[in-house]
Structures are given as structure tokens and as C-alpha cells.
Amino acid sequence: MKKKLTLLVFGVLALYTTHAQFVIFDVSRFNTNVNQPESIVHLDVEKDGDADFVVAFSKDKRVVLYRKNNAENKYSVVPMYSALDGAADLTKGDFNNDGFEDIIASGTFSGNHRIVFLENNKTGGFRQFEEVVKSTSNAFIGLEAVDLDQDEDLDFISVEFSTVSSPGDLIFWQNDGNASFTQNVLSSNSVDARQTITLDYDKDGDLDIVSAEGLGKKLALYTNNGSQTFTKKTLIADLNICNSMATHDFNNDQKPDFLVSEYVGDMVKLYVSNASNTYDLVVINAAVDAPGDVEIIDFQNDGRMDILIASYFENAIKMYTNAGNDAQGLPQFNNNGFYPLTNAISLTVGDFNQDNKQDYAAVGLGYTGFVTFHNETVIVSVDDLSYNDWDVNLYPSLVSHKLTIQTQSDRAIDQITIFNLSGQTIYHQQVADITTTIDCSTFTPGSYFARVTDMAGKTKTIRFVKVD
Structure with a gap:
């Protein structure tokens, strides 16, 4: 069942000489009556120009496709897989080089940890799953689709829930081009990692990996030495259970900055790189209760990146708009309100309706469905x-x-x-x-x-x- 809300204004009126800007979202809730949605991604499953959504429901063990029906704000429910215990994480990409996006999903149920590949059937659905791996040890999470070996076949990376005394693995799943994956353990010293971001950190042409280690309380940098060997070092220390991160160059110094959420520390912080090759701290929110996903997105289409936070115990999606850099070159942000969503946990960002504005969608463990936010931000003349x-x-x-x-x-x-x-x-x-x-x-x-x-x-x- 769909419930559509009237236009929702999160933001402030920004006055730039003769113009005013409204940050406005058209919000729709889709109650699917499936329990505990834990992860959401968007994709164009049919290549028809419409954004579709895949949601992993942990309690009901399901992975479900919600396929957009032409221009209408309605979705067809397409079951993908109904026996993935603890369905928790998703990543997307064209893993078999056929021009259509596929899905890889992981389940984190104790004693039955699995990763499955769900192939796009090119007709608006997915074929029967193929099991990539099954394990009784640590749970696979933090799935990231990336061509790590740069051979033009899309691979993926996973990390594992673990403890300080018994670290988990950082794993590179190498694709042979036909969506058959070989497991390569890059590190067995990944302390309770939650997410990875792959980028060329040292600008040597090889892709490096930044990992958010929860109980490790840090961002760890794995520098690619070539031939898929990596050297680990601490990039940012003293984090309090980092649960999610995102990256962007906020100060235009050609170096990545990192937005992180501290699930136990109840903070969201931005670490901005400086000339000393260290990081200056910008606190986005010092009292957000159990932040989940964070995303960096240009809501206002003004070239300045804004911030989204999923707050689990505050039952809300929070938005912060970029107010520009201060005298020290550090970005400043305005708190532009929130949207209520019970146990908000996962976000996906993209231009869903091809209007050159960034939209987003979200799920919360306490809501049996998903919510879309279509960006209708407008700039109008203050004069007439x-x-x-x-x-x-x-x-x-x-x-x-x-x-x-x-x-x-x-x-x-x-x-x-x-x-x-x-x-x-x-x-x-x-x-x-x-x-x-x-x-x-x-x-x-x-x-x-x-x-x-x-x-x-x-x-x-x-x-x-x-x-x-």
C-alpha cells in the first residue's frame, strides 16, 4: 500500500541576492507488510529509465524487487529470494557483462552466513540465486561492488563482524567475467569492519581500500602495493564504533575527506584533509542517537555537497545543507530538520526520475516498507x-x-x-x-x-x- 505525503520542506530559504531556494521533497511511503527492512539499493532493472528498488528484509529472510510501473508512482512486487536468513546487505552492478544490473546479497543469521548472486533476467526480474559462499564463522557485511583488479570485470569486497581478540577477514571476491567469484583474503586482521570505500588514495593508479572498523575504533587504510597485496595502517583513530562512512573532497584540495557515523558515540563527524596530511574535525551532529547510514548528496544542485543521516533511535532521517566554507576552509552545515522513520537504518541516493536532481530512498527496521524522497527543490526570483x-x-x-x-x-x-x-x-x-x-x-x-x-x-x- 502506498501513502503519499504533500510536499515536504526540510530546509531553509537561502537568499542569494535576487533569488530564493526551497529544499523541497515529495515523500511517498510504500508499506509492503514485510518485516525489518535492513538495506535498500536503487537500480534500473529493465533499463526503461525508471528507478526500481531492491530491499533486504532480515526478519522475513527476503530479498524483494519493487519495480516501477512506467510514470506512475506505483511499484510491482517481484520476489527475488525468500530464504536468506538474516538478509542484511546488498550491492548492485553488472557482474556478467550483459548490460543489466545484478544484485549480490548477504545474510547474517548466526551459523548460516551466506552471500548469494541474483542475476538480472533482462525481463524485469531476477533468475534463481547462485550461492557465492556459505560460512558458519563471521557474518559477511559491507558489500561493495568494484573492479578492484581493473580487468573490466566487476568484483566485490566484503568484510566481517568480528571481535578485537578474533579479527575478521577483508575479502576480495574476484570475478572471472561470468559472475563466478574466487575468494581472496586481503587481510585477516580486520577488526569488526562495517563498511569499505575503494578509491585511489595515493594516486598511483591502483585502487586502495578504506575500511570502517567498529570495535577497532578507526578508519583503516589498505594501500595497494600492486598484484593485489595491501599494507594496512590507521588513517583516523579514536572513533567510537564507526558504523558507516562516505567520502568527498569538501575543501577542493584533491584529497578525500571522510564523513563517519559513530553508532555508540552518537556522533556524526566530518574529517577534512589538510596541508599537513592530517585531518581537521567538523562535528556535524554531536548528539544523534545511534546513527546508521550517512550519505553525501547535492540536494540543492549548487555544487556544494550536503549530508544525510539515518538516526536509528531517533527514528528519523536528518538533513544538513552545506552553507559554504569558513575562513579556515572548513565546510559549515545547517541543520534542516528531519523526516520521521522508525529505526531508520539504510539510505540509497540517485536521480530517480532523470530530472538532474538528487533524490533518495530509505528503510527503517521498524517500518514494513520503504520511503522515497523525490527532490523538487526550486529557485525562484525574490522580486516577482x-x-x-x-x-x-x-x-x-x-x-x-x-x-x-x-x-x-x-x-x-x-x-x-x-x-x-x-x-x-x-x-x-x-x-x-x-x-x-x-x-x-x-x-x-x-x-x-x-x-x-x-x-x-x-x-x-x-x-x-x-x-x-
């Missing part, structure tokens, strides 16, 4: 706030009680949304008429913006002032 010649009249412009909005007879109003100067939605109304009257008597005095949408989805935004 108009992008088209649609004749919309708003009066009076200085309003104390009743505000009337009227349009021409051939273009009826579908809906009206009113924002305050903090970018918050304070009023929303479905209209389906050429005129409507809004009671503004309870509005706080000040400036507001009315976003008027016609039946064809075209919009015009008009400024007005509430007076006593």
Missing part, C-alpha cells in the same frame, strides 16, 4: 517570484485575514502551498478551481511565499506579507 507567464492574481498583497488567489479560466489551480521565510510548509490546500480564499488570520506577521500549481503541474510562486 515568477518563472512563466501564467496569470495568477493574489490579493491583497498586505493581508490581515482573508487572502484570495485567482487564475485565468482555462488554467485551474490544483494545489497551493505556503512557506515561511524559514522554508517551512505552514499551509497546504487542494483546490481544483480557478479561485480560492485562504484564512491567514493565525499566521505570524511577516513575509510568506505562496506556491501555486496548476492541473498540469506548472507552478508560480508569489510573495505576500501578513500584517496585524
Whole structure:
């Protein structure tokens, strides 16, 4: 069952000379009645231009495809696998070089740890699974699809839950080009790793690996020596159970910076590289309760990367927009609110509807489905706030009680949304008429913006002032 919410404004109104920017998301919840979704990825399973979603449900042991139905905001449920105990992690990619994206999934149920390959059948679904490995020791997690040996066949990496006294393995699963994988242990000293990021850290042409070690309390760098041998060193120490990470060059020094979540430390931090080849700390949130996934994403399409946090015990997705760098060159962020999602844990980011805006989707262990957030951020003129010649009249412009909005007879109003100067939605109304009257008597005095949408989805935004 799908539940669609009205436009959701997370952000602030950013004033840049003559323009204002609204960070707006169209939010849809899809209740699938399957228990404990733990991981989500997006892909275009049919290559039809629509974003589809694959979700791993740990309690119900399922991996399920939700295939988008053309332009409608509806999904067909396509079962992929229904016996993956503790289904917990997913990665995607074209592992058999046929031009279609496949799925690799892991299950973390005690005593029955497995990795399975699910091949795209090119007709909107997946073929029967193929088991990559089964183990009774540590659980495989942190799946990352990457061509580590750079032979043009997509491989993947896994790490393992483990203890300090009995470390786990960092494993390179080498693809022969036909989705047959050979296990190569790169390190047997990976202390409770949770996630990896592969990048050319030292810029020598080989791919290196950064691993987030939970109980190891650090980011570990595995430098590629060539021929798939690696040297491990501590990159960032003194982390309190790092659960997730993401990377981007925030200060444009051609070196990676690292965003990390501390699940036990209840913090999200950004480590920004400096000229001394160390890291300066920017605290994004010092009191986020059990952060899960973190993602770096350009919500505002302004070239400055913003931040998403899944907060498990706060039951929320939190968003922080980039406010630019300070005098020391360190990025600063504005807390732009949250969206409620029970036991939020996993995020996936991408342009889902091909409008050149970054969208995202999320799951939480306490919600039996998934949530999509389609980016409808707009930039409007502060002067007349108009992008088209649609004749919309708003009066009076200085309003104390009743505000009337009227349009021409051939273009009826579908809906009206009113924002305050903090970018918050304070009023929303479905209209389906050429005129409507809004009671503004309870509005706080000040400036507001009315976003008027016609039946064809075209919009015009008009400024007005509430007076006593």
C-alpha cells in the first residue's frame, strides 16, 4: 500500500541576492507488510529509465524487487529470494557483462552466513540465486561492488563482524567475467569492519581500500602495493564504533575527506584533509542517537555537497545543507530538520526520475516498507517570484485575514502551498478551481511565499506579507 505525503520542506530559504531556494521533497511511503527492512539499493532493472528498488528484509529472510510501473508512482512486487536468513546487505552492478544490473546479497543469521548472486533476467526480474559462499564463522557485511583488479570485470569486497581478540577477514571476491567469484583474503586482521570505500588514495593508479572498523575504533587504510597485496595502517583513530562512512573532497584540495557515523558515540563527524596530511574535525551532529547510514548528496544542485543521516533511535532521517566554507576552509552545515522513520537504518541516493536532481530512498527496521524522497527543490526570483507567464492574481498583497488567489479560466489551480521565510510548509490546500480564499488570520506577521500549481503541474510562486 502506498501513502503519499504533500510536499515536504526540510530546509531553509537561502537568499542569494535576487533569488530564493526551497529544499523541497515529495515523500511517498510504500508499506509492503514485510518485516525489518535492513538495506535498500536503487537500480534500473529493465533499463526503461525508471528507478526500481531492491530491499533486504532480515526478519522475513527476503530479498524483494519493487519495480516501477512506467510514470506512475506505483511499484510491482517481484520476489527475488525468500530464504536468506538474516538478509542484511546488498550491492548492485553488472557482474556478467550483459548490460543489466545484478544484485549480490548477504545474510547474517548466526551459523548460516551466506552471500548469494541474483542475476538480472533482462525481463524485469531476477533468475534463481547462485550461492557465492556459505560460512558458519563471521557474518559477511559491507558489500561493495568494484573492479578492484581493473580487468573490466566487476568484483566485490566484503568484510566481517568480528571481535578485537578474533579479527575478521577483508575479502576480495574476484570475478572471472561470468559472475563466478574466487575468494581472496586481503587481510585477516580486520577488526569488526562495517563498511569499505575503494578509491585511489595515493594516486598511483591502483585502487586502495578504506575500511570502517567498529570495535577497532578507526578508519583503516589498505594501500595497494600492486598484484593485489595491501599494507594496512590507521588513517583516523579514536572513533567510537564507526558504523558507516562516505567520502568527498569538501575543501577542493584533491584529497578525500571522510564523513563517519559513530553508532555508540552518537556522533556524526566530518574529517577534512589538510596541508599537513592530517585531518581537521567538523562535528556535524554531536548528539544523534545511534546513527546508521550517512550519505553525501547535492540536494540543492549548487555544487556544494550536503549530508544525510539515518538516526536509528531517533527514528528519523536528518538533513544538513552545506552553507559554504569558513575562513579556515572548513565546510559549515545547517541543520534542516528531519523526516520521521522508525529505526531508520539504510539510505540509497540517485536521480530517480532523470530530472538532474538528487533524490533518495530509505528503510527503517521498524517500518514494513520503504520511503522515497523525490527532490523538487526550486529557485525562484525574490522580486516577482515568477518563472512563466501564467496569470495568477493574489490579493491583497498586505493581508490581515482573508487572502484570495485567482487564475485565468482555462488554467485551474490544483494545489497551493505556503512557506515561511524559514522554508517551512505552514499551509497546504487542494483546490481544483480557478479561485480560492485562504484564512491567514493565525499566521505570524511577516513575509510568506505562496506556491501555486496548476492541473498540469506548472507552478508560480508569489510573495505576500501578513500584517496585524
